[in-house]
Amino acid sequence: MKFKLVDAFTNQPLGGNPCSVFLGADHLSSEQMLAIAKEMNQSETAFIMKSLNHGLKARYFTPEREIPLAGHPTIASIHAAIESGLIQKPKKRESISLELNDGPIRVDIESIEAGTLIHMFQRKPQFLYKHDPKIIAEIFNLKQDNFIDEVPIQTVSTGTAMMIVPLKSKEALRKVKMNVDLYVNYRDKSDFFSPHFFCLSGESKDASTFARHLGTPPDTLEDAFTGSATGCMGAFIWKYGLMTKNKFIAEQGHWMGRPGRASVESVGEFNDLQSVVVSGTAVTVIDGEIRI
Numbered sequence: 001m002k003f004k005l006v007d008a009f010t011n012q013p014l015g016g017n018p019c020s021v022f023l024g025a026d027h028l029s030s031e032q033m034l035a036i037a038k039e040m041n042q043s044e045t046a047f048i049m050k051s052l053n054h055g056l057k058a059r060y061f062t063p064e065r066e067i068p069l070a071g072h073p074t075i076a077s078i079h080a081a082i083e084s085g086l087i088q089k090p091k092k093r094e095s096i097s098l099e100l101n102d103g104p105i106r107v108d109i110e111s112i113e114a115g116t117l118i119h120m121f122q123r124k125p126q127f128l129y130k131h132d133p134k135i136i137a138e139i140f141n142l143k144q145d146n147f148i149d150e151v152p153i154q155t156v157s158t159g160t161a162m163m164i165v166p167l168k169s170k171e172a173l174r175k176v177k178m179n180v181d182l183y184v185n186y187r188d189k190s191d192f193f194s195p196h197f198f199c200l201s202g203e204s205k206d207a208s209t210f211a212r213h214l215g216t217p218p219d220t221l222e223d224a225f226t227g228s229a230t231g232c233m234g235a236f237i238w239k240y241g242l243m244t245k246n247k248f249i250a251e252q253g254h255w256m257g258r259p260g261r262a263s264v265e266s267v268g269e270f271n272d273l274q275s276v277v278v279s280g281t282a283v284t285v286i287d288g289e290i291r292i
Helices: 030-040 071-083 133-139 171-176 180-188 227-239
Strands: 002-008 018-024 045-051 058-061 091-102 103-112 115-121 126-131 153-157 161-166 194-199 209-214 247-252 260-269 270-280 284-291
Touching: 002 071, 002 247, 018 030, 018 071, 018 126, 018 161, 030 058, 045 071, 071 091, 071 103, 071 115, 071 133, 071 227, 071 260, 071 270, 115 284, 126 133, 126 161, 126 227, 133 260, 153 227, 171 194, 171 209, 194 227, 209 227, 227 260, 227 270
Parallel strands: 018 045, 058 091, 161 194, 209 247
Antiparallel strands: 002 018, 002 284, 045 058, 091 103, 103 115, 115 270, 126 153, 153 161, 194 209, 247 260, 260 270
């Protein structure tokens, strides 16, 4: 079976976040998909299938489990599908419907001078549990004064629930270090998939945020660029008025040697967000075949 290793949220090979995209995966069972994801050992692996009612169908797996929605696999999957001729690259900008396990999402494909820009429309944001800063500080090697004043630490979901942690500075962001035992015990009793830390300062002059996203084995310890969590972060920033603009550039992964960036746009009013659009490019670095 053919697959492509695609770097998402970058236009440079070996940047952004890598994702293996398996094409024509209709015959695979869920158990086989999870086993392949463990073999590839990336933050997520994508499986592309035919859809009866939509443009394509996709399923996303970490090495530990299937997840309902993910950002960089969506960007990587659409990129791979265009390269493989499963969908046609538009002359300007067109929309397709991508079927996921919990329903379809809209994806726009736009031809630009540098290649193809892929716009992922994430689900209507849900603002869930608010976390105790004292507990979060203890788990992640932080002090309570590292958090942005009068802004909660909160679980937000635009398809996959993420704990969004706003920090005052890059210095605080560099300090983040997980106590795995405390974290696993806390996560098992909470409502989120993984934590996303950010500050309101990018590595590039035109960027507005920089972020880190942590995990635990068998998943990756730190993600190079997390598209779904970036959507949750965008919704959080808009809801709590941390920016006056509803569109900005988000960066992640630079400190890992894999710089990634995305455009983030919140759609709707402060109290009635309808979607967050996370947009990025991708490049293929490997065309391969798995022998199973």
